[in-house]
Amino acid sequence: MSVALLWVVSPCDVSNGTSFMESVREGNRFFDSSRHRNLVSNERINRGGGKQTNNGRKFSVRSAILATPSGERTMTSEQMVYDVVLRQAALVKRQLRSTNELEVKPDIPIPGNLGLLSEAYDRCGEVCAEYAKTFNLGTMLMTPERRRAIWAIYVWCRRTDELVDGPNASYITPAALDRWENRLEDVFNGRPFDMLDGALSDTVSNFPVDIQPFRDMIEGMRMDLRKSRYKNFDELYLYCYYVAGTVGLMSVPIMGIAPESKATTESVYNAALALGIANQLTNILRDVGEDARRGRVYLPQDELAQAGLSDEDIFAGRVTDKWRIFMKKQIHRARKFFDEAEKGVTELSSASRFPVWASLVLYRKILDEIEANDYNNFTKRAYVSKSKQVDCITYCICKISCASYKTASLQR
Numbered sequence: 001m002s003v004a005l006l007w008v009v010s011p012c013d014v015s016n017g018t019s020f021m022e023s024v025r026e027g028n029r030f031f032d033s034s035r036h037r038n039l040v041s042n043e044r045i046n047r048g049g050g051k052q053t054n055n056g057r058k059f060s061v062r063s064a065i066l067a068t069p070s071g072e073r074t075m076t077s078e079q080m081v082y083d084v085v086l087r088q089a090a091l092v093k094r095q096l097r098s099t100n101e102l103e104v105k106p107d108i109p110i111p112g113n114l115g116l117l118s119e120a121y122d123r124c125g126e127v128c129a130e131y132a133k134t135f136n137l138g139t140m141l142m143t144p145e146r147r148r149a150i151w152a153i154y155v156w157c158r159r160t161d162e163l164v165d166g167p168n169a170s171y172i173t174p175a176a177l178d179r180w181e182n183r184l185e186d187v188f189n190g191r192p193f194d195m196l197d198g199a200l201s202d203t204v205s206n207f208p209v210d211i212q213p214f215r216d217m218i219e220g221m222r223m224d225l226r227k228s229r230y231k232n233f234d235e236l237y238l239y240c241y242y243v244a245g246t247v248g249l250m251s252v253p254i255m256g257i258a259p260e261s262k263a264t265t266e267s268v269y270n271a272a273l274a275l276g277i278a279n280q281l282t283n284i285l286r287d288v289g290e291d292a293r294r295g296r297v298y299l300p301q302d303e304l305a306q307a308g309l310s311d312e313d314i315f316a317g318r319v320t321d322k323w324r325i326f327m328k329k330q331i332h333r334a335r336k337f338f339d340e341a342e343k344g345v346t347e348l349s350s351a352s353r354f355p356v357w358a359s360l361v362l363y364r365k366i367l368d369e370i371e372a373n374d375y376n377n378f379t380k381r382a383y384v385s386k387s388k389q390v391d392c393i394t395y396c397i398c399k400i401s402c403a404s405y406k407t408a409s410l411q412r
């Protein structure tokens with residue numbers, strides 16, 4: 001399956017890492033960039049200039065995130081990430097204010113043989129259907145424009161993750177990630193390299209999506225290359241934001257906030273961030289054994305030490321009482337993030353709620369399964385059975401129907 005996706009990632013990338021790098025370096029060769037640059041600048045004018053800021057040129061959150069010149073951090077990870085949340089929320093609000101303006105949007109030219117935007121989106125849909133069946137099913141409730149935009153984002157995230165987690169991961173260097181980031185900048189500047197990038201280029205020109213979460217996801221991949229231990233939860237939080245919280249921030253501008261929602265835009269984005277963090281923490285707790293076999297320990301080192309545990313205990317894979325107590329605390333923390341996320345789901349546009357609920361409920365259930373395995377996440381993979389998945393989905397449908405009923409009665 002991964003090989004199939006890598007082909008989708010870039011047909012010339014499969015054989016070895018060098019051709020991947022070549023492809024990134026020569027990313028614009030199919031493209032008439034001068035023509036497109038004009039089209040993009042026209043588009044910006046049509047949108048009242050909002051897009052310029054959207055594409056991230058005016059701010060550099062990265063430098064805020066990292067450090068002072070002396071190398072010391074001045075804020076916690078949570079504070080720094082909240083900056084990105086505020087930025088994305090501000091962008092959405094700006095776009096809302098300018099929605100009355102007439103938009104004449106040029107098509108993004110798609111490189112490659114097929115040439116058509118709709119085919120590019122169809123290919124994204126196929127990848128989604130292959131890799132994320134349940135989620136893909138949920139997207140069927142969304143409007144066609146939203147559904148295909150979410151597909152395009154999904155595919156970009158999957159390709160980014162495959163760079164460090166796929167079969168060619170050993171070829172990936174920080175320089176290759178830099179090239180992937182350059183290619184991302186090209187996507188946001190309307191200069192896609194391949195058809196899948198083309199779908200994303202079109203998406204980001206249609207929806208108020210900020211580039212920063214995309215850059216930050218690549219930063220998470222860099223972190224994965226250079227780091228295999230996390231000193232404390234602050235460090236882990238930043239990693240979880242990079243690789244998963246970003247997905248929440250990328251998705252909400254597409255899914256949309258319900259017009260009747262009274263919640264602030266910031267609070268909805270915060271909930272989206274929380275869902276990403278909760279999912280990633282859960283993923284980490286489920287995969288402790290698997291990660292340890294790759295020499296990785298994502299659990300906060302200071303909390304392990306406080307619990308009287310060390311990396312050696314993890315590598316030995318012994319489920320002791322100390323481990324159970326430690327795990328209970330970690331699970332408790334992940335659930336808190338799910339609770340935070342729940343508050344945002346009902347604020348999303350009605351057609352987007354179902355896939356989000358489904359992903360929240362199914363992922364949260366993994367925590368119950370870790371408990372049911374008596375905290376043995378070394379040799380047992382917590383897994384939600386098909387019948388439990390059906391129960392979860394039924395629960396989501398009920399929850400959504402109740403919420404819609406309540407809203408309808410309030411409006412009457």
Ligand SMILES: CC(C)=CCC/C(C)=C/CC/C(C)=C/CC/C(C)=C/[C@@H]1[C@@H](COP(=O)(O)OP(=O)(O)O)[C@]1(C)CC/C=C(\C)CC/C=C(\C)CCC=C(C)C
Nearest residue numbers: 154157158161244247248251271272276279280344355359
């Ligand atoms: C409806 C929905 C879930 C939309 C998200 C669609 C989307 C763009 C997904 C991209 C996911 C992806 C490929 C991310 C790459 C990095 C990565 C692998 C992150 C881990 C996901 C699990 O993936 P994996 O396939 O490895 O998992 P399994 O091993 O198969 O279990 C993550 C753990 C995190 C993914 C993060 C999310 C899905 C966050 C979603 C948040 C929202 C959609 C915001 C919802 C809004 C509110 C207000 C709550």
